[in-house]
Amino acid sequence: MTNFVLVAGAWLGSWAWSDVLPDLRAAGHGVHPLTLSGLADKQGVKAGQQTHVDDIVGHVERLDLRDVVLVGHSYSGIPVGQAAGRIGDRLARVVLLDASVPVDGGSFVSSWPEGRAQVEAAIAANDGFWPPLTAADCAGQGLTDEEAARLVAGATPHPGATLTEPAVLPTPLDGLPATYVKCLLDGDEPSREVAELLEGERWELVTMDTGHWPMFSRPRELARVLLDAVGEGR
16 A cells, blocks of 8 residues: 655645545555645744755654655645655655755755745745745636635745755655656746756656646546556556
8 A cells, every 4th residue: 555645735635636636545555645844734833944945754653654646736845855755765755846955055945036036025024934925826727716815825934944944855856756747837847956856767757737736626636646656657
């Protein structure tokens, strides 16, 4: 039995995966959506980037999970990529869903050269938190009005330190078995860092014709993509 550990991106918590869970569970797998510290139902918990890495590693070890597929969406690709190297032979695969990837010594905002100053200014102006996304941020991402409203309503401020602190990679990413899922409405091409990893033998690329939040816009298709990653899709 595969154990899927699902980690949503900035502003979101475990609740964001609710429409994806039924198909994964129906296929007979363990499914473990995780809220990172400082977000959603864990608001008020102080968090830096390594706190989020520890959240993921601690969750896997506390539940004694094996055959683990770590799924990181958007921002959470940063802590998931680091956690993957720390859980050792518990790891079966990493799936990065339209995600950032960690670079040793780099941060989430350092991969956004054109937007770094804007994000850092927003954090500074909001007591150390990145303000939640708005309805305008959802435009063009394949979401219905209802889906966008649900996404925005559930979003909470994101701890700024997790976005600006540097990553520490215990294991080079190119040595991990990985699937990268590119959501085409959020850009046709993966980032330069991802493109370089996809040149390796252990990384594969999958595309989805939807926007940046497929757990809302295409949850059943996303579940099939995750099952395909472990050889159990259609």
